[in-house]
Amino acid sequence: MIVTEIIKKRFSCRTYSEKSIEDKVLQEFVTILNSVHKGPFGNQPKFRLIHITSFTPQEGEKLGTYGVIKNARLFLVGIIKDGPLAMEDYGYCKEEIILKATALGLGTCWLGGTFQSGSFARAVDLQKDELLPTITPIGYPAQRKSLTEKMMRGFAGSDKRKKWAEIFFADDFATPLTQTHAGIYEEALENIRLAPSASNKQPWRILYDAKHNIFHFFIMRSFSYKLMGIVSLQDVDLGIVMSHFSLTLQEQGIKGKWLVDPNAPKEKTLDYIASWQAEK
Ligand SMILES: Cc1cc2nc3c(=O)[nH]c(=O)nc-3n(C[C@H](O)[C@H](O)[C@H](O)COP(=O)(O)O)c2cc1C
Numbered sequence: 001m002i003v004t005e006i007i008k009k010r011f012s013c014r015t016y017s018e019k020s021i022e023d024k025v026l027q028e029f030v031t032i033l034n035s036v037h038k039g040p041f042g043n044q045p046k047f048r049l050i051h052i053t054s055f056t057p058q059e060g061e062k063l064g065t066y067g068v069i070k071n072a073r074l075f076l077v078g079i080i081k082d083g084p085l086a087m088e089d090y091g092y093c094k095e096e097i098i099l100k101a102t103a104l105g106l107g108t109c110w111l112g113g114t115f116q117s118g119s120f121a122r123a124v125d126l127q128k129d130e131l132l133p134t135i136t137p138i139g140y141p142a143q144r145k146s147l148t149e150k151m152m153r154g155f156a157g158s159d160k161r162k163k164w165a166e167i168f169f170a171d172d173f174a175t176p177l178t179q180t181h182a183g184i185y186e187e188a189l190e191n192i193r194l195a196p197s198a199s200n201k202q203p204w205r206i207l208y209d210a211k212h213n214i215f216h217f218f219i220m221r222s223f224s225y226k227l228m229g230i231v232s233l234q235d236v237d238l239g240i241v242m243s244h245f246s247l248t249l250q251e252q253g254i255k256g257k258w259l260v261d262p263n264a265p266k267e268k269t270l271d272y273i274a275s276w277q278a279e280k
Helices: 003-009 023-034 057-064 086-103 119-123 147-156 179-193 233-252
Strands: 046-051 074-081 134-139 168-170 172-176 204-209 214-219 256-259 271-278
Touching: 003 086, 003 179, 003 233, 023 046, 023 086, 046 086, 057 119, 074 086, 074 119, 086 134, 086 233, 168 179, 172 204, 179 204, 179 233, 204 233, 214 233, 233 256, 233 271
Parallel strands: 168 204
Antiparallel strands: 046 074, 074 134, 168 172, 204 214, 214 271, 256 271
16 A cells, blocks of 8 residues: 555544454564664664553453543553654654554554553553653454544544645745645645644644755644653654655655754744755
8 A cells, every 4th residue: 555545544543343453464563563663863662562451350441441442452552762852753653653554454543641650551561761652552443433432533623634834834934835836745745734643733834945955844832732741742743744754755766864953944933853855
């Protein structure tokens, strides 16, 4: 499957089927998980699959229905050591795995919260210097979404995405980047727009400097997420869109690299994070 198709197929699945994952599919998925994962900034998250039977029956019952999730029995847990751009690398690597799961026909849902202590931390034997920013149920999606799931999607406006003019800019933040101006980058940018984000806030803002063929990635932080400490879900959001951008360009044979550009433009309301520059 091509990357754009997989990105369009992915959605936050909150109601799972009773059917267990087929052995062949599970094996393929575990092989992907067990390979080495390294983000563009060198951080190396680790991934583990935790079955609900690893928990006590009381814990399991609660976790299987975590929030609005129904029938989850298997969870993908990602662990990372703190460091510069660790949350971006975490989002980047975990989204790659989520897209592979999607291609295998599996449903997933990013769940962000406080997992530093508690059942999941215990199940993966989380060490003092490790962070557990998100967990993700994995399984076949149920034929029908539960009523709670439908309400949740409506409430979060999950099917809506910001318009190009709100998130993509050319040369300065007063000038929207149009699809025509984006040229060969149009599909990669559109795939950023379709990405999942915590509470569907879509905090990414991208500035294209055509003269230097460089895209600067910024976060427009929401007040509620600023209070979350070292596990910043909006930095995870940025890592997710970086992976959508890279994967699409890789598939199209467009080469470039990630960097932190000390000369990136500044904007009062935004946090500059990183840039992608095309190969000369
Ligand atoms: C980092 C992150 C954390 C999230 N945390 C939660 C969560 O705790 N509970 C939940 O139901 N959905 C969570 N979501 C899913 C978003 O609400 C969802 O991606 C968004 O509404 C867009 O819907 P879609 O994924 O179906 O396209 C999270 C998504 C991301 C990327």
